[in-house]
Amino acid sequence: MTLTIRVATRADVPAIVRMLADDILGAGREAYADPLPQAYYDAFAEIEAMTGTEQIVAERDGVIIGSMQLSYIPGISKIGMKRAIIEAVRVDSPLRGSGLGSEMIRWAVARAKDKGCGVVQLTSDKARTDAHRFYEKLGFKGSHLGMKLELK
Template sequence: MTDILFRDATRADVPEIVRMLADDALGGQRERYEDPLPQAYYDAFAALTAQAGNRIVLAELAGRVVGCAQLLFLPGLSLMGMKRAQIEGVRVDSSTRGHGIGEKLVRHCIALAKQEGCGVMQLTTDKSRADAHRFYERLGFVGSHLGMKLKL
């Protein structure tokens, strides 16, 4: 698993990204991975890639997409204008989990955030994802804040 390449996603990658997003207990309830893929996914991809500082980073192994993460760079006024990085939707293909791909992907995103001048990387993870909590803690993330959401 040492020959992992990282690149930004293109529109052609959207089905593979959605497949990985849908490939777990929570994602299977939230996503619609079907053929044809709902247009909403393509519209969302176009909107996020049109926004400065918003991208989906892919991990590839032997030409196959095996991981993804949405990475956002967020300017702010607090903390003397510190820029933040936010990572969302981190997934690894179920057939390749347990081989360090997720760690390499997140570490790559951390390096991109440092290059961008970010002072912190933040994320949210569902309370039910105990394995994900351990994964992020092992990478140095700290549960420092309480996240809240309001469905609209």
């Protein structure tokens, strides 16, 4: 079974939303339904149109089994260092713990290097302690305190 990691297409949106909704936090904030709310397709169209942002999927034998969003951000600090941000990493629930997530993150780090980034950043909800251990095993360090302000 061949694993392919690639830039997502519009046809992948339902599978991406299904994985976003399939965890304890996502179940309360996503709206996975048939048909999907148009807002998901609108958001995908914005991502697809942006320079420097990619929705990525992992696919095995034609089935989407993982997803993440990558953004490449230029910066002035650190002598003009470009940064990559990894967001919304998801692995299909039956495959969690299989090593797929590690493959996806290694792929994302290599892609960030190819895009000229000097650092890869991510945030993870404080409640996701298993995810924190996962990222630490891959070499990420909890070097900063991330904060968010919900705008509703």
